[in-house]
Structure formats: structure tokens, C-alpha cells
Amino acid sequence: MEQKKQLVDLDWNNLGFSYIKTDYRYISYWKNGAWDEGKLTKDNQVHISEGSTALHYGQTCFEGLKAYRTKSGDIQLFRPDRNAKRMQESCERLLMPVVSEEKFIDAVKQAVKANEQWIPPYGTEGSLYIRPYMIGVGDNIGVQPADEYIFSVFVMPVGAYFKGGLTPTNFIVSEYDRAASYGTGAVKVGGNYGSSFLPWDKAQKRQFSDCIYLDPATHTKIEEVGSANFFAITKDGTFVTPASPSILPSITKYSLLHLAEHYLNMPVVEGDVYIDRLDDYAEAGACGTAAVITPIGGIQYKDDFHVFYSETAVGPVTTKLYDLLTGIQFGDVEGPKDWIVKV
Structure with missing residues (x-):
């Protein structure tokens, strides 16, 4: 041995x-x-x-x-x-x-x-x-x-990533574009990140964690959250995440999509998430490798601050998804075939 x-x-x-x-x-x-x-x-x-x-x-x-x-x-x-x-x-x-x-x-x-x-x-x-x-x-x-x-x-x-468990945090919609409509938004290249430093700094100075980026063509639909993907849970229990050729295909996001549909039996949708329709959603979050899930407490858009589930407590569906995914990653929950590779 x-x-x-x-x-x-x-x-x-x-x-x-x-x-x-x-x-x-x-x-x-x-x-x-x-x-x-x-x-x-x-x-x-x-x-x-x-x-x-x-x-x-x-x-x-x-x-x-x-x-x-x-x-x-x-x-x-x-x-x-x-x-x-x-x-x-x-x-x-x-x-x-x-x-x-x-x-x-x-x-x-x-x-x-x-x-x-x-x-x-x-x-x-x-x-x-x-x-x-x-x-x-x-x-x-x-x-x-x-x-x-x-x-x-x-x-x-x-x-x-979180000390003391999952903690909701707030974001502000940026006037900057993360990537061009037919640019490099869907690939993980350095330029996408260097250009995000200024919008991030402006968000931090206004006491927000990071930016919400809208689609570059119309500025009406949510695309990404800082360097992470966005998801939300509708009030009728559907898992929704934006669809766009400018979005980086997050492995965490697609894993959550699969788990929501096949483990929690939720309807799932990749589609448009309009910034003026936030009232449709009961919970929201950002997802990526570093934090797995960052619960979104609220989003500042122009003069309006919209709160989802709570600024202090994490929604029940977000909590279930986080526990399920981290359980698979640490070997406590059996995940789908071929998701885990032993070293």
C-alpha cells in the first residue's frame, strides 16, 4: 500500500x-x-x-x-x-x-x-x-x-470561500460590457479579466461585492456576475440561467443545472433573464469554481435596489444545491457517472 x-x-x-x-x-x-x-x-x-x-x-x-x-x-x-x-x-x-x-x-x-x-x-x-x-x-x-x-x-x-457558511452578498449593475457580442466572452482568456478590474473597483467603492454585466447588444438581460455565472430560482420553482454566446460555459453552472433537474426534480431553463423582471425570482446566486455558489442578497440597478430571498439568510433551494454539489465533490454524495476522477 x-x-x-x-x-x-x-x-x-x-x-x-x-x-x-x-x-x-x-x-x-x-x-x-x-x-x-x-x-x-x-x-x-x-x-x-x-x-x-x-x-x-x-x-x-x-x-x-x-x-x-x-x-x-x-x-x-x-x-x-x-x-x-x-x-x-x-x-x-x-x-x-x-x-x-x-x-x-x-x-x-x-x-x-x-x-x-x-x-x-x-x-x-x-x-x-x-x-x-x-x-x-x-x-x-x-x-x-x-x-x-x-x-x-x-x-x-x-x-x-465563505467563513461561517454561505452568506448573501450584494451586486450592482455595471455600465461597462464584460465582452463583445461576438468577442471572447465564451472562452477563458486573460483579456476578459483584465478589463473587469475597473468595473469591480467601482463596485467595491460603492460597497458592493462586484458587478452584474448585461448583454452588450441591448443592455436589457443579465449575462454574468463579475467572473461568475448567474442563476436564479423563479417563484414557481424553476432553475433559470442566462443563455448567450458571450457567457463563459461554467462547469459549476452546468453541474447545478443537471442536479436541479435530475436530483431535485426542478424544471430548468437556459434563457433570457431580463434586468427589469427581477420580481419573477425568489432566489438568485453566482456560481463558479472558487466559491461554488455565492448567494445574491440584492442587485442595485439604476435607482432601484432589488432584494431576492434575503440580505442575511440563504434561500432553501440555493442551500440544497450547494450541499448537494459540495457533497459530491468531497465524496459524501454519489454523483452522476464520470463526474469524479480519482488521483
Whole structure:
């Protein structure tokens, strides 16, 4: 039987969500039209040419997923095949070489296994955050795709996004667009995030957690919540989430859609969520890898502040979905076939 590595000395119950240097990261290079085999390295510094397209033209994309320690001590990943597929779509959009699903999952497993002692113990609500990314590198200067690329995966322990359980938070509708109608909104590329810093800062200065972004064409429909997807529960119990070619296809969102329909027997709809029809919804939330679910207490739109279920308490359907999804991720609830991959 393989010997388990002794955990590093950390205050596991008080981890935040910030960078921590762990022991190893995976790195692979694309040169002359092919990927090398990749390797683990202790070096957390990336050495690239000053002409790298990632620095000048934004030729960079990334992913985010987690590894979880179960009650029995197993280590498992949640739907890494979906992250692999989404990264391939991001790469294709930026004319970068794709990483096969097999290589992607193998790289993730290598990075997780090499840093096993950094995975928070079961019961702390912590997990190992995994950040795969790809950048265009090499000696370039013209506005064109690079000839060389780096694909890397690094990891770090993170705590529960919420201290003391789920807590509703408030958002404000931004006058800025997150992405153009036919731009890069549906892929996970760096430029989408850099452009969100100013709207986020303005929201913070008005005491809101982040922005609600409307559709860029008409500014009448909700698209995303900061860097997360939006969902709501109608007063008659339907799970609703926006549909748009500008929205990043969140793995968490599609998992919640499946669980709402097949585990909670709720009607589900991907469709338009009009900003002037918020009274149709009893609960609302944002969803993504970091927090799983962020309950939305209220939304400020122009001069109106709309409260959903409560500014202080979490709605019953949101709570059920959160408990169900995290139960699957930590191995306490049996999820759909192929959602869990053991490390």
C-alpha cells in the first residue's frame, strides 16, 4: 500500500484564497509543432522572451479546478474532462495549440500527486486549487500567433470561500460590457479579466461585492456576475440561467443545472433573464469554481435596489444545491457517472 505523505504545517481551518507556493508544478513546451513530454519542476518562476505574445497581444488562457480529500482519505477531481475541453476551445479561439484531454488530465494529476501534502484534510472545507494555463512565448514582435508555447499547471491549498457558511452578498449593475457580442466572452482568456478590474473597483467603492454585466447588444438581460455565472430560482420553482454566446460555459453552472433537474426534480431553463423582471425570482446566486455558489442578497440597478430571498439568510433551494454539489465533490454524495476522477 502506498505511503501517504505527511501534511505540511498549516492552519487548515483558516486558509484564505491567495497564492501559496507549493513544492512542484508541471510544465510542458510546444516547439517545432509539437508538445514535449512535460515534467515537474520546483521552479515557480516562468522564464520567457521579452517578445512573448502573452505579454503584448494577450495570447494567454487558463482554467481553474480543484482536488478534494474525501473522508476515507482519497483524492479526487471534479469533472476535469470539462476543463480540458473548455481550455481546448480557448486555445482554438486564440490560435494556440490545443492540449489533448489525456495530456491535460495527466498534467493535473501529476501536479496534485506531487503536492499531496498540501491538500487540506477532510472536514476543513478546504481544497487544492488547480490552475492550468497556456501562454504564447518566444521571440516575436509582429501581430500574429507565437511559434512557441508553455502549458503549465500549479496548485495551492485554499479554504472555504465563505467563513461561517454561505452568506448573501450584494451586486450592482455595471455600465461597462464584460465582452463583445461576438468577442471572447465564451472562452477563458486573460483579456476578459483584465478589463473587469475597473468595473469591480467601482463596485467595491460603492460597497458592493462586484458587478452584474448585461448583454452588450441591448443592455436589457443579465449575462454574468463579475467572473461568475448567474442563476436564479423563479417563484414557481424553476432553475433559470442566462443563455448567450458571450457567457463563459461554467462547469459549476452546468453541474447545478443537471442536479436541479435530475436530483431535485426542478424544471430548468437556459434563457433570457431580463434586468427589469427581477420580481419573477425568489432566489438568485453566482456560481463558479472558487466559491461554488455565492448567494445574491440584492442587485442595485439604476435607482432601484432589488432584494431576492434575503440580505442575511440563504434561500432553501440555493442551500440544497450547494450541499448537494459540495457533497459530491468531497465524496459524501454519489454523483452522476464520470463526474469524479480519482488521483
